[in-house]
Amino acid sequence: MNGPLASQAGLELRLTMRRGESLVVTLVIPLLLLGFFSQVDVLGTSEPAIDFLTPGVIALSIIATSMVSFAISTGYDRSYGVLKLLGGSPLGRGRLILAKILAIGIIQFGQLACVVALALALGWAPDWGGTPQALVVVVVGSATFTGLGLLLAGTLRAEATLAVANLLFILFIPFGGVVYPVDRMPTLVADVAKLLPVTAFVEALRRAFAGSPAVLSAPFALLCLWGVALVVSAVRTFKWE
Amino acid sequence: MTGPAIEVHGFTKRYGSRAAVDDLSFDVAAGAVFALLGTNGAGKTTTVETLEGYRAPDAGTVRVLGLDPIAQGPELKQRMGLMLQSGGIYNGARAAEIVRLFCSFYDRAADPDELLTLVGLDDSRAVTYRRLSGGQQRRLALAVALAGTPDVVFLDEPTAGMDPKARQMTYQIVRDLRARGVTVLLTTHLLDEAEALADTVGILDKGRLVALGSPAELMASxxxxxxxxxxxxxxxxxxxxxxxxxxxxxxxxxxxxxxxxxxxxxxxxxxxxxxxxxxxxxxxxxxxxxxxxxxxx
Structure with a gap:
């Protein structure tokens, strides 16, 4: 348990838990959205609001960790030379990235547990048969938005990363089909919104929990395309110092 | 080991058309303290970071402990300690956490508690990096550089921001390293620092070595x-x-x-x-x- 990888992942985890502002984005906001929109009928969906909302909030909390929390901390780590020193130590860049992925995974597991627990308490009734598909979608979604986050963190100044990541996160809530169906937006907005990776992520997840084919669906294919594009761009453009 | 601990031969590094370091050659004997002096932009950091394996030379060769810093990086990193010119440490991490983290990376790890005592941060082990003073931050970075009981240490402006007392403590640590046979390469723009610590001083100006010798030789000539x-x-x-x-x-x-x-x-x-x-x-x-x-x- 004292190997370099475990030590690094452990410290990344502890540092993340210590950042209050990160907990607000990764946990408080998603749970508040879930609670509010499931209890106040602003959606007027035919299905129970909680069934519509839960996949969206799961996706949003994954995005909060991958794209917001880790992008911002990585941006600051980069500007303070942390990535440089760790990359030049025996830990190396490969294990540093692996440690971050491990820490992200553990945090997201915790987030899933919290969101699912609240959703069940509020009456969420998913098709449990879709769970394996949902997990695949979550993993691909997490990788996609980690790619986006690192694309920001690896190229922009830390302050700009913070601003852009937060702005995207806020825009994703209304325009990504998280709390409001994309279909009911004006056609032009809906057409653009449907192409966003967040919409693809939410839609694929919604299909999984509805018991429909998710991994073999157009939204999941779109999410995979985004994933490859974003991860490749992040790897190509990332500057370590 | 028999050869020099650090060998630099015809090392050139360009950024665009400008040569940051131009045909630089020097050796550092095993167990010696070498000070690279120069103004800002003279090429000190470029040289050190090439020895550390962060950059590849455009021409010439560099060897540390007989190893190529890039091709044999993993082997070298276990035996090398380094202190960047600034930062390098998580703002929100506590002093003891950072030292323990780096100690976990090395086969020949030092004892984290002894390291904290060595750099005088015993009372600050639970303090986060951002709350340490500038001099304390540099001392923590020094502890990190020593985490693997290295054979060679690179210190890029180690005493920047330190008060006189912390500076003397750092000098003593460098002297103790030397006494243990550790090779130290440090950069500085403080001449008295080079004079106080170094067996050999190299003066860099605009990427070229303009003087090389012991402080006594340089001052007598x-x-x-x-x-x-x-x-x-x-x-x-x-x-x-x-x-x-x-x-x-x-x-x-x-x-x-x-x-x-x-x-x-x-x-x-x-x-x-x-x-x-x-x-x-x-x-x-x-x-x-x-x-x-x-x-x-």
């Missing part, structure tokens, strides 16, 4: 007569026996001849005739600072 006087004297009126008189920097002059008792007397006579009060007269040796200012534009 090329004597001349140095004197202090009001700025902008008309040196043309000086007696011919003083040779060429130049104002090395405002109010400081060098008569570029071998110092003899007669010439010192000539200088004093000339000054009296001109109504010039000499602030000081020094002959035969120069400080490292004199040398530095003469060599570096």
């Amino acid at each position: 090329h004597g001349g007569i140095r004197f202090g006087a009001p700025p902008r004297l008309d040196a043309g009126t000086a007696p011919a026996s003083l040779g060429r008189v130049v104002e090395v920097r405002e109010g400081h002059y060098l008569a570029d001849v071998e110092a003899t008792p007669a010439r010192v007397a000539d200088l004093a006579t000339w000054a009296a005739a001109q109504g010039i009060l000499l602030g000081y007269v020094r002959s035969g040796s120069r400080s490292l600072e004199d040398l530095f200012l003469e060599l570096v534009e």
